[in-house]
Each structure stands twice: as C-alpha cells, then as structure tokens.
Amino acid sequence: MPMTTAEKRATFDRLHESGCFVLPNPFDVGSARALQHLGFKALASTSAGFAWSIGKADNHVTLDEVCAHLAALCAAVDLPVNADFEGGFAHAPEQVAANVTQAVKTGIAGLSIEDSTGDKAKPLYERGLAVERIRAARSAIDADKSGVVLTGRCEGFLVGQTDLAMVIDRLQAYAAAGADCLYAPGIRSKEQIEAVVKAVQPKPVNVLLGWPGFSVAEAAELGVRRISVGGSLARSAWGGFMRAATEIAEKGTFTELGNGYSGAELNKMFR
Incomplete structure (x- = not known):
C-alpha cells in the first residue's frame, strides 16, 4: 500500500532522529521516480533545477508554479519530499505564513525558509525580521497540525557574508524561533561544519554537498544529519x-x- 501523507511526514521526522541520510534533489517527476528507484529514503526539491526545467532562471518562478511542482513530486513518489521554498515568496512574516500554509497543502513533509533578500545591496534580511519570518512559518505549520519539518537557512556564505559567527548566531536564533533543522549552504570545510553542528545541537544540521571531495561517511562523522545536493x-x-x-x-x-x-x-x- 502507498504511504499516506501523514505516514510520509512521520517517516521524515524519524529520519532526523539519528544517523545521516542523503536528501537528493530531483528536478521533475521522472528524476524523482529514478531517485526512488535507487533506494533513497527521502527527496528534496531544488529551486534552481525546477526553474531550469521550465525555462526560467533560479528565483524567477512563482508561488503557484512551485506549489504545483511540489504537488506533482509528492504524488509521483512514495517518499517524503522536502520543499526548497526559497524565501517563502514574500517579505512580510504574515505573507510568508500564508504561503507556507499553501505549500503544506501540497503534501510535502518538510520545508525550508531562507534569509536572503535578492537585493545585492542588502543580501540578507535584518536579523530580527529574519527570525520573525521563521517564527511565522512555524506558526503556520503548527496551525495546520501537519507535522511538517521546518528548516531555517542562513544564506550568508552564498551571498559573500562569510562570518561564521554571524551565520551561527542566526542559525541559533532560527532554532529558538521554531526551526526543526538548520542549514547554512556554502560552508565547506570540516571545521566550519563541525562548528555549526556543535553550535545548534541537538537540532539536526543539513549540509549542501555539490562537489567532489566529501563522502557521506565523512559528513556523518562530523555529526551531520542530512545531506542535500541542491541543483x-x-x-x-x-x-x-x-x-x-x-x-x-x-x-x-x-x-x-x-x-x-x-x-x-x-x-x-x-x-
């Protein structure tokens, strides 16, 4: 029997309790089914990969396009699907909450909210606002009683703000605001990864590995709980x-x- 949405969400939550698992990123239904065929335990969407598949640049898709894509992925596989939900497709916390509510209805088991603004002059949201956006997403998920795993992302290393202390401070604040999992895409060294894992424990950490030189076993030794490959x-x-x-x-x-x-x-x- 296929897994229900509730069963997928419960399975995804359990994956975060111990060990280290890979969360590969399909870009369409076919690639999602191929990854399921290969035996992966869960999947995550990729904003870039999806955008390219419909002839758009990353961060140039609409909320409705993304939600339709997420619904298609969830219906296509018997696995939990985590949503790369970019910045929540809104600036204001209340609209982030409304958009998260819409995304949860697609059947996803997890969802991430990032703190990048898309503005080169001010690439990260002011810390207080970034925290409120995570808190709003948490409230929306709790109101739905869905059990969707919320990941808080700090994009500092992707926008040229590579002060690890600043990134860790934000991740800790996102954890306090209700994020279940923490993610700082762009950190690459063992020392950086170890520092993040230690700073937010016992909350699980997601690491982006999209290049040669690191193995699942090595990431697990550093305490990483979840690995994704982005686009x-x-x-x-x-x-x-x-x-x-x-x-x-x-x-x-x-x-x-x-x-x-x-x-x-x-x-x-x-x-």
Whole structure:
C-alpha cells in the first residue's frame, strides 16, 4: 500500500532522529521516480533545477508554479519530499505564513525558509525580521497540525557574508524561533561544519554537498544529519545535454550521444 501523507511526514521526522541520510534533489517527476528507484529514503526539491526545467532562471518562478511542482513530486513518489521554498515568496512574516500554509497543502513533509533578500545591496534580511519570518512559518505549520519539518537557512556564505559567527548566531536564533533543522549552504570545510553542528545541537544540521571531495561517511562523522545536493543533479543532467547538443550544432557529429543512459533501462525503471 502507498504511504499516506501523514505516514510520509512521520517517516521524515524519524529520519532526523539519528544517523545521516542523503536528501537528493530531483528536478521533475521522472528524476524523482529514478531517485526512488535507487533506494533513497527521502527527496528534496531544488529551486534552481525546477526553474531550469521550465525555462526560467533560479528565483524567477512563482508561488503557484512551485506549489504545483511540489504537488506533482509528492504524488509521483512514495517518499517524503522536502520543499526548497526559497524565501517563502514574500517579505512580510504574515505573507510568508500564508504561503507556507499553501505549500503544506501540497503534501510535502518538510520545508525550508531562507534569509536572503535578492537585493545585492542588502543580501540578507535584518536579523530580527529574519527570525520573525521563521517564527511565522512555524506558526503556520503548527496551525495546520501537519507535522511538517521546518528548516531555517542562513544564506550568508552564498551571498559573500562569510562570518561564521554571524551565520551561527542566526542559525541559533532560527532554532529558538521554531526551526526543526538548520542549514547554512556554502560552508565547506570540516571545521566550519563541525562548528555549526556543535553550535545548534541537538537540532539536526543539513549540509549542501555539490562537489567532489566529501563522502557521506565523512559528513556523518562530523555529526551531520542530512545531506542535500541542491541543483547539482540538474546541472549534471544539463551538462550531458549541452555537450551532446553543442557537438551536433558546432561539429555535425554525434559522439556524445553514445554516452546516454540506456533507453531500455529507463523504460524498465518507469514501467
């Protein structure tokens, strides 16, 4: 029997209790089903990967587009799905809460809210407002009694504000405001990861690993509970596509097409 939404959410919550698990990021229904086929325990959407799949740049999709995408992912797989919900698609805490309420109705098991503004002059929300936005998301989830896992994200390292003390201070504040899991995408060194894990414990920490050089086992040793890859799987897929298409366009040859995945195996997987 397929898992109900409540069962997916309970499963996702339990995954955060101990150990370390990978939360890979599909960009459409097909990639989600492929990841389920490979045995992953949960999935997470990717704002960038989804945007590229519909011909848009990252952070240029609408709330309705994202919610439709999340609903499609949740319906397509028998796994918990965590939503990359960007900045909540609003500035004001009350509108963040309203949008989180809409997202929860798609069937997601988790959701993240980040503190980046999209404004190059002031790339992060003022600390107090950022905390209120997390608190608003928490209130919306609690009001729905959904049990959705809330992740608080500090984007400092992605916007050039790499003061680890500042990032940790924000993560601790987000935890106090109700975030169940903490996430600082862009931290890369073992020392940075260890510092974040220690600072927010016993709350679980998500780490972004989208490059070679780190293993699941090494992350687990540092106390990381959750690993995601962001848009990296989507970029890998686009890498193969662009290499093959560029060869055809520029050289008139088809060598790269020989590196494609077996059509027979794809049909077998999706049958």
